Amino acid sequence: MMTPAASFIDIRHPEQPLPDSFKGSVVAIGNFDGMHRGHQAVLEDAVKEARATGLKAIMLTFEPHPRTLFRPNRPVFRLTPHEEKALVAKALGLDGMVSLTFDEAFASQSPDLFITDMLISKLNARKVIAGYDFHFGKDRVGTPDYLKEKGEALGIGVTIVDMKTDRSGDAVSSTRIRQALEDGAIAPANRLLGYRHFFSGVVIHGAKNGRKLGYPTANMTLPENSRLREGVYAVKFVRKDGSLHDGVASFGRRPMFDNGPRVFEVHIFDFEGNLYDEEVRVILYSYLREEMKFDGLDALINQMDTDSVQARAILRYAEPLSELETRLWD
Structure with missing residues (x-):
């Protein structure tokens, strides 16, 4: 894996000309x-090519997710929104990221216009790298083969990266990861990711029920499009200063109290302090059990004690899944 870039430029929905430093780069394209x-595999190829030729490696992507535009009534369960995507890209060693606005006007562009306007006029790309399943342009008529043929005819080197499979021979895909997270299958999801799934949020005030039980929590709401399985998790909690803390979390509707809106509640072990309004990240290590309703608060507290012991043991012996994961939280 390449050394992370010393500086990383993150550009979202660019309306002005892109930085000169982005021009003449190796460009990795994809959602x-x-x-x-x-x-x-696509992004690491871009970094390797850039380092070998003395160029910058840029990731070109899209926001919002195209399925959100085409099927607004069925918003996609996002795995890495913009900020999370940029964090991983930087850890992989890319020099920058551009998120183009994916709207009706962009979706109706011809493949030729995308190549000539974005890749040539705005980025002056020296090399383009994309995955085997990348499609672009109106009605997705731009195929990887089309990108390679047209790009090379216009003087851009194009590499198409083959499908990556797991040990079972099945394709590594976002669809499989989403389904695993919906099922509470955290370990399989994390293996496909190559790092443990994480998400960001802002700590909000809650009903303070956990504090009354001896388990104060930092509460967050997840996006409406999240289909993460409700239940109890072993987690790590990342503060804005980069510090990591072990914890146990409950995601759901609090059947012992109000059966209200879904909230992700993290009890951080051996921690005291005010976290309200702080933007934090939560890393999922293991799914422990379903959310339950107990016969009284004593039974609930006993189960929370058991959950905490199990979570501490899991987190104590957990090793990084990859060098990338180490870089993410170093």
């Missing part, structure tokens, strides 16, 4: 929701 092992 990259998940930044999983298959995506990493």
